[in-house]
Amino acid sequence: MPAPPEGRSELALTHRSGLRRLKERGTHDRTIVDTILDEGLICHVGVEDGGTIVTPMAYARVGDRLYLHGAPANRTLRLVAGGAPACITVTLLDGLVLARSAFHHSMNYRCAILFGTGSTVEDLDEKRLASAALLDHMAPGRSADARPPTPAELRSTLIVRFPIEEGSAKVRGGGPVDDAEDLSSPIWAGQIPLELMARPCVAEEDLPEGTALPSYAQSYPSRRSQP
Amino acid sequence: MPAPPEGRSELALTHRSGLRRLKERGTHDRTIVDTILDEGLICHVGVEDGGTIVTPMAYARVGDRLYLHGAPANRTLRLVAGGAPACITVTLLDGLVLARSAFHHSMNYRCAILFGTGSTVEDLDEKRLASAALLDHMAPGRSADARPPTPAELRSTLIVRFPIEEGSAKVRGGGPVDDAEDLSSPIWAGQIPLELMARPCVAEEDLPEGTALPSYAQSYPSRRSQP
Numbered sequence: 001m002p003a004p005p006e007g008r009s010e011l012a013l014t015h016r017s018g019l020r021r022l023k024e025r026g027t028h029d030r031t032i033v034d035t036i037l038d039e040g041l042i043c044h045v046g047v048e049d050g051g052t053i054v055t056p057m058a059y060a061r062v063g064d065r066l067y068l069h070g071a072p073a074n075r076t077l078r079l080v081a082g083g084a085p086a087c088i089t090v091t092l093l094d095g096l097v098l099a100r101s102a103f104h105h106s107m108n109y110r111c112a113i114l115f116g117t118g119s120t121v122e123d124l125d126e127k128r129l130a131s132a133a134l135l136d137h138m139a140p141g142r143s144a145d146a147r148p149p150t151p152a153e154l155r156s157t158l159i160v161r162f163p164i165e166e167g168s169a170k171v172r173g174g175g176p177v178d179d180a181e182d183l184s185s186p187i188w189a190g191q192i193p194l195e196l197m198a199r200p201c202v203a204e205e206d207l208p209e210g211t212a213l214p215s216y217a218q219s220y221p222s223r224r225s226q227p
Numbered sequence: 228m229p230a231p232p233e234g235r236s237e238l239a240l241t242h243r244s245g246l247r248r249l250k251e252r253g254t255h256d257r258t259i260v261d262t263i264l265d266e267g268l269i270c271h272v273g274v275e276d277g278g279t280i281v282t283p284m285a286y287a288r289v290g291d292r293l294y295l296h297g298a299p300a301n302r303t304l305r306l307v308a309g310g311a312p313a314c315i316t317v318t319l320l321d322g323l324v325l326a327r328s329a330f331h332h333s334m335n336y337r338c339a340i341l342f343g344t345g346s347t348v349e350d351l352d353e354k355r356l357a358s359a360a361l362l363d364h365m366a367p368g369r370s371a372d373a374r375p376p377t378p379a380e381l382r383s384t385l386i387v388r389f390p391i392e393e394g395s396a397k398v399r400g401g402g403p404v405d406d407a408e409d410l411s412s413p414i415w416a417g418q419i420p421l422e423l424m425a426r427p428c429v430a431e432e433d434l435p436e437g438t439a440l441p442s443y444a445q446s447y448p449s450r451r452s453q454p
Contacts, residue, residue, distance in 0.1 A: 051312050052275055085279065086279060089282070098366065098444065100373065105365065138323050139325065147328045182374055192444060195424055196320070199421070207417075
């Protein structure tokens with residue numbers, strides 16, 4: 001499959017990325033996919049290793065690529081770096097949906113599911129860019145504050161690029177959808193919205209006196225966009 | 228592999244569940260695995276479908292089993308129900324770890340990774356039990372309040388059992404581990420703890436007057452166990 005032009009607005013529709021059911025919840029819209037990728041903090045990487053293995057990893061998006069990183073001994077990452085077909089899923093859990101009937105209970109979520117093959121980043125400049133993106137994805141601005149990676153550190157980090165090219169997003173929002181005959185039952189029904197929130201930061205005890213507390217640590221933003 | 232006795236305290240150590248690196252963070256202890264499974268709300272199910280696919284799903288643990296459920300048209304679930312080798316991962320993101328050096332940034336997390344083959348639950352009594360467990364995993368006590376599933380609803384739900392038998396847990400906690408020569412730098416370092424929190428519940432607008440607000444909706448507990 002040819003690489004998509006930068007800024008392509010839809011993910012490729014293929015057999016495996018085709019939305020098979022609940023079509024009203026599925027989309028190939030890149031804006032929605034990117035919003036989910038940018039709001040999430042971890043992805044789940046699936047790859048074949050004599051059987052499927054699903055591993056949580058940090059990541060960052062830069063344009064039409066995801067970057068993953070880890071130690072060169074990380075087996076899942078090595079497989080993805082080596083071009084094994086992989087699936088990368090980012091899921092944001094937005095809430096619990098309590099219906100009158102057990103049957104119609106659900107969850108509100110947004111997920112992006114990407115398919116593709118990764119490749120190893122060898123160039124030190126691209127590794128620097130990916131390293132900065134990974135830090136800034138965790139905490140915007142952090143890469144300007146942290147001590148930058150040395151060439152030796154960059155060489156001892158495995159960084160993998162993965163194309164945002166084939167896949168889909170699925171979104172469920174709103175309240176429960178109960179059967180008409182249940183609506184008069186005196187059973188509470190509604191949503192319990194969930195949000196990944198930061199608690200007060202915990203500074204290392206041995207920071208030199210006068211070390212400034214950066215704003216992203218002082219008041220870390222909720223990852224959940226306001227509905 | 229023979230089924231483990233109920234209450235077995237360690238997961239089976241096999242080639243694929245063997246902890247290959249960061250051993251200090253890995254364990255086969257069932258208590259830790261169960262705590263992660265009970266605290267999580269969604270799992271990521273990986274299975275081969277002409278390529279790996281990783282799908283988020285709701286689940287519940289009952290003893291040595293996980294139950295998954297969904298519509299019979301759900302392709303991933305059908306594959307797992309049919310005995311395709313699967314990997315089920317539950318990840319709790321506990322915090323961001325900001326080191327002085329870019330290289331040592333990390334995340335605090337707990338994850339359970341299970342390997343195995345699922346099977347379809349056909350018996351209506353076990354389906355009822357699984358349905359109640361799935362509701363009570365979302366909100367403890369909910370199954371006693373909701374309108375129970377009818378036999379027709381149970382028949383139109385695909386429920387899959389998956390053994391908690393082979394796999395491992397990985398846990399990272401605490402602050403950053405910086406190199407000695409970075410410790411005197413005036414760069415802030417520490418943890419930003421993260422927690423999945425509930426916001427105020429949103430009741431359906433058409434509830435009959437006098438419908439009681441259950442305690443689990445009024446003050447939904449944080450899923451994060453207190454450290």
